[in-house]
Amino acid sequence: MSFKCQSLISTQTLVGASSTIQFFFSEALMGQNFQEVELENYEPQPGDLFLFKLQTPKAQWCGAHVGVYCGQGEIIHFEGRTSNQNGVQTFLGYCEGVVCKQGHRALQRSRQLWRVLRRRGGVDPRVLESRVREAMDNDPPPYHPTSSNCVHFALNLLGMDSMSMDRNLTSD
Template structure:
């Protein structure tokens, strides 16, 4: 029963983020990058596509500065629908934001209303890159939870140590 409750709570925190931010702009506002550069802490939301190329969600990364985005994803070596909601290996990586935009379709860029301390963000990014990545779970510990932890917004995300 605990697994079901944690999965529902984790899923609701992800849904809460998309409803409160992508639709209502509670903690973030959308920025246009036409002719401008992103700022450290900007959230890049990329469209996720189903096998039939229908939009089915978003992948979130955090702009680090210096042209890089850090993001967290799961690697499921066995694949398959039965593993869709299972814990799998978590992978944290940095990629050039332009290269990432070529491999994924950018949906929108969000900037935190209260701003981001670049030195604190840089420290959290270094810690994330140096640590063993936590396990990935699509509802309990995903790219949204990871991005919000980097921005110090843990109350909107779930504790990554709980399984």
């Protein structure tokens, strides 16, 4: 692999990791583009982000998995799958990207819900539905934990550039 190619991969990885960190930092601490919602007495709205705790084998919290509520009880999310049983390939590089659509109650039973975020100003449900259909119909991109992950996928569905996070979905 040439130096130029290695440099490009490293830059893409750093930019992707930076955008993921930026999302968690800006939303957890400042609520810049989203507000936290309590669902105890309410149903989620299309476009709500469900953040599930990711835990290490020793049950220590190490991040979050993000899915987008589609409506009709379903969440769409993006994850990586590898045939390598020890997960090293998933952590260190690209692996097969898989787009899944599941019932939100079933997903909440299998993963620990951390919080639910709603985009300030809402989303256009028709635009979201079109993007969800496109994501379900097309081959998913390869998954990478820093440069092509569930956060990037979710923000893309909401029409937000994960690098700047300032585009308005309804302007598309």
